[in-house]
Amino acid sequence: MIGVFDSGLGGLTVLRALIARFPETSFAYLGDHAHVPYGNRPSEEIVDLTRLAVEHLFRRGSRLVVLGCNTATAVAARRLQRNWLPETHWKAEGHNVVGIVAPTVEAATQTPWAVTTPQYPQKFLTDRIAVFGTTRTIASNVYAEEIRKRCPKVTVVQQISSELAGAIEQGRDEAELERLVETAIAGAMAQSDGEAPHRAILGCTHFPLVEHLFRRHLPPATRILSQPEIVADSLEDYLSRHPHYAGAAGAEPRLVLLTTGNPDEASARARVFAGEGLVFHRLEA
Numbered sequence: 001m002i003g004v005f006d007s008g009l010g011g012l013t014v015l016r017a018l019i020a021r022f023p024e025t026s027f028a029y030l031g032d033h034a035h036v037p038y039g040n041r042p043s044e045e046i047v048d049l050t051r052l053a054v055e056h057l058f059r060r061g062s063r064l065v066v067l068g069c070n071t072a073t074a075v076a077a078r079r080l081q082r083n084w085l086p087e088t089h090w091k092a093e094g095h096n097v098v099g100i101v102a103p104t105v106e107a108a109t110q111t112p113w114a115v116t117t118p119q120y121p122q123k124f125l126t127d128r129i130a131v132f133g134t135t136r137t138i139a140s141n142v143y144a145e146e147i148r149k150r151c152p153k154v155t156v157v158q159q160i161s162s163e164l165a166g167a168i169e170q171g172r173d174e175a176e177l178e179r180l181v182e183t184a185i186a187g188a189m190a191q192s193d194g195e196a197p198h199r200a201i202l203g204c205t206h207f208p209l210v211e212h213l214f215r216r217h218l219p220p221a222t223r224i225l226s227q228p229e230i231v232a233d234s235l236e237d238y239l240s241r242h243p244h245y246a247g248a249a250g251a252e253p254r255l256v257l258l259t260t261g262n263p264d265e266a267s268a269r270a271r272v273f274a275g276e277g278l279v280f281h282r283l284e285a
């Protein structure tokens with residue numbers, strides 16, 4: 001069973017792409033609805049909450065956890081991978097945690113994550129890439145740094161949208177969501193003197209839930225990178241190298257949806273985005 005974690009509903013965009021790509025695999029999803037949104041919280045708190053969530057998913061049988069959340073990945077992934085996991089019995093038992101920034105940077109730069117010096121032709125690319133994210137993701141600067149390592153001449157325009165993830169979680173009406181998306185895009189355009197970005201990264205897993213609004217207000221020439229698809233591509237590659245994480249072949253695939261918050265509310269909100277049939281259960285500590 002593979003675990004997918006997000007602060008709330010946003011990771012469902014990733015989960016949906018993973019289920020479509022790996023129909024034979026079981027997934028456990030955990031939304032930390034008791035603490036959503038993460039985007040404006042202090043970094044230390046995000047690290048602690050993410051570690052707790054990963055441990056819950058490990059304990060419930062996931063050997064691999066995908067952080068289906070840019071904020072958790074940007075702030076906590078490296079620290080958990082380097083400082084926490086190696087010190088635990090989980091590592092010895094073959095558990096692992098992966099984030100979603102690396103595959104997105106790979107796709108945006110067309111460069112493998114392991115390659116951290118500019119190669120031809122990325123060395124000479126002069127594109128403009130817009131990254132939309134939460135306060136904490138943008139403050140981490142991880143997208144800009146990792147893109148510029150591989151493509152030093154690319155212009156990275158980073159735009160905070162501090163309220164959008166929370167507004168999506170709360171199921172605010174379309175007009176309000178559209179206003180927040182328009183404000184974010186206007187901010188990004190102002191940073192680049194009105195020049196259209198070549199590509200846009202919706203660097204918050206909640207944002208694909210309003211991708212149609214980004215599409216409506218971004219210049220037509222801007223290509224939106226689909227992070228859920230990118231993560232599915234990357235996981236396919238990872239599982240081809242580490243097939244034991246996919247679980248036993250031939251077993252009936254299961255989907256478990258867990259929340260730290262109110263399961264009825266989480267199920268009702270999930271329905272708005274993902275259709276009928278998603279039933280959340282309360283995570284028992």
Ligand code: DGL
Binds near residue numbers: 137
């Ligand atoms: N969906 C998350 C992300 O990708 C977090 C949003 C939030 O909780 O602020 O950043």
